[in-house]
Amino acid sequence: MALITSQLSRRVDGVPYLDNVSCRLERGGFYVVVGPTLSGKTSLLRALAGLDLPDTGAITLDGRDQRKVPVWKRSVSMVYQQFINYPHLSVFDNIAFPLRRRGMGAEEVDRKVRQAAQRVALMPLLDRMPAALSGGQQQRMALARSLAKDDDLLLLDEPLVNLDYKLREQLREEFLSLFAKQDRAIMVYATTEPNEALLFDAEVLVMHEGRLLQSGPAREVYARPANVEVARIFSDPPMNLMQGILHGDEIRIGHAMRLSRPRHFDSLPNGNYTFGIHPGDLAMHGGGIAMQVDLAEINGSETCLHASRDSVNLVLLLAGVHGYVPGDRVEIAIDGFRLFAFAADGKLAVAPSTNQG
């Protein structure tokens, strides 16, 4: 039993919002749609919800065509990036609204509302009006309304973007426990952050410019991105990509960089490739390639270092806070065993073995 889309396409004023998207979402599954802004994540969610009709393609739920089913007769809920609630109703009535629309009895409504409010820690606020709540509280109310509904399909469109750090952590855990508890609903979560998908350890769908580039378990997509675009999108900071030549025993990148051919490239024919390496797999130590620091960003307890030499730009993710300033000279070691190679058409040729990591 599953929600299946086949060859969904939707264009608005000539711009492809969805381009031939086919995917299969199993009941009980947790799916994370990852892609940059305008990649079609929201368009896909809206099509799944029935809010937008695709120009072509089909959507079926458990084998039944969904196109003819009006939105209000579907079992779908959606949490938007911006907090959407009914301004004229109290928190309690907001959460109760969809339940009452279904004709649920007062006692059951009361029980379900309190249960949902409990899960997102809104119990003390049930009598408040939305205008008297903070942004985080409003988003929790929207989430509680979706939870109480118990729908077949729960769509979450970047629900944590407008929340503060602590609340995001807390709600992420709530999503995970929510997912663990159910085996009937399909949860689809859209985000721009690949790290969020890795954290959830869910099935991911990587989108770019309306196309579905790759789908599969998050770790697998991270370990074996199907092509250069996925490698760039499904890594934060994006994977370092360098044009180079594999020739005999060495890899030539730019004029000065030479690496010896790693063992996992043994079966790769000589030629032009795009070589990639995750920012976390680069290290700094003596004997590496001399480069110049362009920028050092401190992000939490990590330092994101941008360095360059000739036309090669690299981004390093270093644990700890480091005091580099632009212009500093550093030596960067590229571990050949961590290299990806992408063929001229962008497709993955060889990925590093995962057991080494």
Add this chain to the structure above:
Amino acid sequence: MTTLYRLLKYAAILLWSAFVLAPFMWALSTSFKTSNGVTGGPTYLPWLQYEPSLEGWRSLFRADGSGIDIAGPYGSSVAVTLCASAISLVLGTLAAYGLSRFTYRAGFIRNADITFFFISQRIMPPVVLAIPFFLMLQAFGLLDSEVGLIVVYIALLMPIAVWVMVDFFNNIPRELDETAMLDGCNPFETFWRVILPNSKPGLVVAGLFCIIFGWSDFFFAFTLTFTNTQLLPVAVVALNSSVTPWWSLSAAALISVAPLIAVALVLERYLSRGNLAGAIK
């Protein structure tokens, strides 16, 4: 610094209030004057500067040639304005919701064209419409009747309601409608249960505009009625004779404007749109 700012602020408000209120005070004092009081130079204080008289007010409730009976036209004006405003508000709000939320296509005509079509009704000078309205009402036997005036006023007031409400609905995020539909509301229930309860500020503004324009219209009330039906603005003009009765006119003007002031005072608290904005974003 802040003291000076407050001082200047209150001075400005005081000045503006005086500017706005002065005509009303003038009319009020004039309504209690007699012929002598009006022509004897500028005077403001009753008993001290002029002898007050109730003649101006009495003349409004006398139908013997020396005055008018204002009660009849007053009732007609209230009935016509309220009926026309209510119908305009209902139809205009429904039309505006449709124009704001659904896409219409009729040949080259799009939503924006339809909205403009409504508003364009108000761009034409009323004189252009006088003869067509006259002929249409004649054809339906509605000349010189309250029903006829209500029909004409709906044509004049609905565009205002559409205009105000389209703008208001456009400022309500569509996601609110979508959430309502996902929560099980069909399009009509979405409008009725979610959008309308959150539209009070817009409805108040639109209703107020309808009432003000309907209440103060003279042109159509004058051209489309003869003897059976008379609205307030036309009745007030009938006060005029060879000697302009300033005292009666002042009293009539104050009586005419009173309901608008009352409506504005009651609805004022709805006019701030802030109480909606905070809840959605």
